[in-house]
Amino acid sequence: MTSPKSFGLLAPYLFISPFVVLFLIFGLFPILFSFYLVFHQWDPVQGLESMQAVGADNLIFAFEDPLVWLSLSNTLWLAVASGLPQHLVAIPLAYLINERLGRWRNTMMGVYFLPYITSTVAIAIMFSTLFSTDYGTVNVLLQSLARWELLSNLLPDQNIDWLGQPETIKPVVAMVVFWRYVGFNTILYVAAMQSIPRDLYEAARMDGARGFGIFWHITLPQLKPMMFFGVTLTVIGGLQLFEEPFILTGGKGGIEYAGMTTAMYMYRTAFEFNDFGLASAISWMLFIVILVLTLVTNRAFRVKGGQ
Secondary structure (H helix, E strand, C coil), X not given: CCCHHHHHHHHHHHHHHHHHHHHHHHHHHXXXXXXXXXXXXXXXXXXXHHCEECCCHXXXXXXXXXXXXXXXXXXXXXXXXXXXXXXXXXXXXXXXXXXHCHHHHHHHHHHHHHHHHCCHHHHHHHHHHHCCCCCCHHHHHHHHHHCCCCCXXXXXXXXXXXXXXXXXXXXXXHHHHHHHHHHHHHHHHHHHHXXXXXXXXXXXXXXXXXXXXXXXXXXXXXXXXXXXXXHHHHHHHHHCCCHHHHHHCCCCCCHHHCCCCHHHHHHHHHHCCXXXXXXXXXXXXXXXXXXXXXXXXXXXXXXXXXX
């Protein structure tokens, strides 16, 4: 029998063992196995015995594949076009909610947070309907405005195929991503603003600061840690973008692959072309890009003096 003393020593390990086991199976093992697959060619339909070592061929092919670089450029474009406006809008919006809305603050926070918790499929279907070529609300509105004489020369005289043209696919996807996540960042900044000591504002007002001066010299500097956190999440999420462009473009990336992200191409390589080795090589290339940009973000938000 196990003595009470020995059980007391083992108890902490027994309590954390479920997490450790699940992490090893569903966390660490897939990472190590994907790295192993980088150097192998494997069609999972044929079983593990079909796995063949190919050395660095997958990495070489990935670096030479033009679709990899096209998908990566699309991903970076979407990450910047949808990510940067999120924070440019979320910060002043959070300041307005926190300082001006009073008892309506929590209600508005819930309204802006709603798109973030809504199903991605439902959002994509809704925007696909809005941007429909023949009966979409956006085209109907543009055609109505085009009848005005002042706007007739500025707006198109026919419906736009938003999701069927290379030059319009990415802006539509970026707008959907922006609409979905700007509320999440707004909530982050509202929470950060509520943690700023009110004494700082009172001292600033006693020194003559007003309005925009308080926002610029007090609020923004105090938001820097949350800005670093929010921008880091945006960088990582933007480079892993998959669901919105996948559904909006029918899973193929649209005309000329204009909406195909790296995550989409990796998914197609693995589950449509059954080349898990190449898909793993693409995933590790994407990991390196995310790592580099995260380090750049960390350096950009580093406090002077190394703190």
